[in-house]
Amino acid sequence: MSASVYGCIVLTVMEWFEKCLKRKCTVFNFxxxxxxxxxxxxxxxxxxxxxxxxxxxxxxxxxxEFTVRSVKLVEGEEFSAYAARAVELPTAQFPKPGENSYIIEFDNIVKYERPVKLGDFTDIKG
Incomplete structure (x- = not known):
């Protein structure tokens, strides 16, 4: 029997997704x-x-969707090593010195041909 592999849903805005695809980013920052x-x-x-x-x-x-490569908690001072591979938004700014931020390094970002509305999943409760 293999160990469980967890998945997640990251909530963001379309601006992040479009910029990420265009720039081929590989870091999601919280x-x-x-x-x-x-x-x-x-x-x-x-x-x-x-x-x-x-x-x-x-x-x-x-x-x-994307596939996780690693998850890290990084200090603001070390985030510069990841900044070029991430997308900064007003709602998800890069950490400054003295702050920290979780990041997900990922591969294989895929854009769905037909996006699916959350409302189409009637069994998901919020």
Whole structure:
């Protein structure tokens, strides 16, 4: 029997996803000093990308996915080594000195041909 491989859903905005595809980024950064429950992810875990689209949660879209390479908690001073491979947004800024941020290094980002609305999954409760 093999060990469990966890997956996750990362919530972001379409701007991040489009810039990430264009720039071929390989780092997803969480806002500084947050504590997302990502420590259970391991190499090979799959993260679904859910973007806030429209005014209703039902309109949010699953637009793609990526495969986890590693998960790290990095200090602001060391984040510069990852910044060129990440996308900074006003809602998810890069950590400054004295702050820290969880990052997911990933491979194989995929854009779904037909995004799926969160509202189409009637069994998912928020």
């Amino acid at each position: 806002p500084p000093n947050r504590r997302p429950n990502v420590q259970v992810l391991s190499p090979g875990s799959v993260c679904l990308v859910l973007v806030k689209e429209g005014s209703s949660r039902k309109d949010w879209l699953f637009v793609g």
